Amino acid sequence: MNKKDKYFQDSFTKKRNDISFIDLRKGASISFKDKTYKTEKELPVPVRVEKLLEDIKKQNERDGITLNNIIDGIIFIQGTDPSFEYLKDYHEMLKELHFDIKPYIIYCINKFEGNETKDSVIYGKALVNIEENEKSCFVYASALEKMGVQLNEKGKDTISQYFFEEAHKYFEKALDYDDKFALSYYKLGYYYKRMQQYVKANLTWEKHQEVDDDPLRIDEIRNELISLKPYVDYERGYNLVLKERPEEALEFLLPLVKDFSGWWNLLFFIGLAYRSLGDYEIAETYFENVLKIDGSQKEAMNELGLCKICRKKYVEAEELFSTLLSIDPGNCEVFCNRAVALFYNNQIDRALEDIQTALKINPDDQVALAIKSEIEKSQQ
Numbered sequence: 001m002n003k004k005d006k007y008f009q010d011s012f013t014k015k016r017n018d019i020s021f022i023d024l025r026k027g028a029s030i031s032f033k034d035k036t037y038k039t040e041k042e043l044p045v046p047v048r049v050e051k052l053l054e055d056i057k058k059q060n061e062r063d064g065i066t067l068n069n070i071i072d073g074i075i076f077i078q079g080t081d082p083s084f085e086y087l088k089d090y091h092e093m094l095k096e097l098h099f100d101i102k103p104y105i106i107y108c109i110n111k112f113e114g115n116e117t118k119d120s121v122i123y124g125k126a127l128v129n130i131e132e133n134e135k136s137c138f139v140y141a142s143a144l145e146k147m148g149v150q151l152n153e154k155g156k157d158t159i160s161q162y163f164f165e166e167a168h169k170y171f172e173k174a175l176d177y178d179d180k181f182a183l184s185y186y187k188l189g190y191y192y193k194r195m196q197q198y199v200k201a202n203l204t205w206e207k208h209q210e211v212d213d214d215p216l217r218i219d220e221i222r223n224e225l226i227s228l229k230p231y232v233d234y235e236r237g238y239n240l241v242l243k244e245r246p247e248e249a250l251e252f253l254l255p256l257v258k259d260f261s262g263w264w265n266l267l268f269f270i271g272l273a274y275r276s277l278g279d280y281e282i283a284e285t286y287f288e289n290v291l292k293i294d295g296s297q298k299e300a301m302n303e304l305g306l307c308k309i310c311r312k313k314y315v316e317a318e319e320l321f322s323t324l325l326s327i328d329p330g331n332c333e334v335f336c337n338r339a340v341a342l343f344y345n346n347q348i349d350r351a352l353e354d355i356q357t358a359l360k361i362n363p364d365d366q367v368a369l370a371i372k373s374e375i376e377k378s379q380q
Helices: 003-016 049-057 067-080 087-096 101-111 114-130 134-153 157-177 182-194 198-211 215-242 246-256 264-276 280-293 298-310 314-327 332-344 348-361 366-378
Strands: 019-024 029-032 035-038 043-048
Touching: 003 067, 003 114, 003 157, 019 067, 029 067, 035 087, 043 067, 043 087, 067 087, 067 101, 067 114, 101 114, 101 134, 114 134, 134 157, 134 182, 157 182, 182 198, 182 215, 198 215, 215 246, 215 264, 246 264, 264 280, 264 298, 280 298, 298 314, 298 332, 314 332, 332 348, 332 366, 348 366
Parallel strands: none
Antiparallel strands: 019 043, 029 035
């Protein structure tokens, strides 16, 4: 069980333990409007301890435990302990009273504010436990999201992330039940955008545009899609670089430079694309610009050093790798790269020292072993 699931399990267990029970005698009556339910056996009904205390304090104003607080207790049991032995009896009672609990749960969730927001999560979980479908999943996800926002505002980042992740899960579940459920597409687009999964956000919102019929949401997401486009192109571009399709990648990436010239990630992947094409001089320029933005960007420093080697600028390459090793002194790859620069600059002893250091860090590194072999051959 991961930490998130353990957190929710412990949280629901704690809430379950806050519930007390009041025994109704056989033949006891409970009324709602013009309907009455009579118990056929002794029945323990759940009431949250805090609600029970409220009723006790107001004993002079009303007689006994209120139906509202019994229903609240039933919802809490449904949300925290769905296998509880008396749940069937509670639902039979509500059926006879003609009390539809599902719209009541949604009504309560919508009116909960402030400290009551945590109750909305239990109510949402109860709704899912009663009947899991696209609407109940969405309501529960929305309650989780609202609680996540509240926790995030209080600086409880780790716990708030649990709530956002669980909300994300249930927004997606809603689509498992109805792949035309517009509200989930609406919400999920924002989740993917926040996670920097721009292509997925784009696809999700494009689907939203097809299935929603609310003009305000349609207009909102249309504007989001426009603002998202450069990030979508960036993601498509860098994925093409990683797939070793640099020419296609540059078609997406180069048009972005005009508006995003200060975005080092963009310049870095353009540099990688040009290096893949063998255009080392152009690649150098892009990596140098990355370092102007962030002078300690290790990957750009390493790639720039490799370009220098390819252009036979061995001294400059060695200096770059030395600077990088002062930032990241245990990096086996960089020792290998500096060894190559030294080797081509006829500093064989120093190159061998770097390779030996690399192999101390990782004795099985195949690149280091291959370079060591080449150096040793040159000494024969």
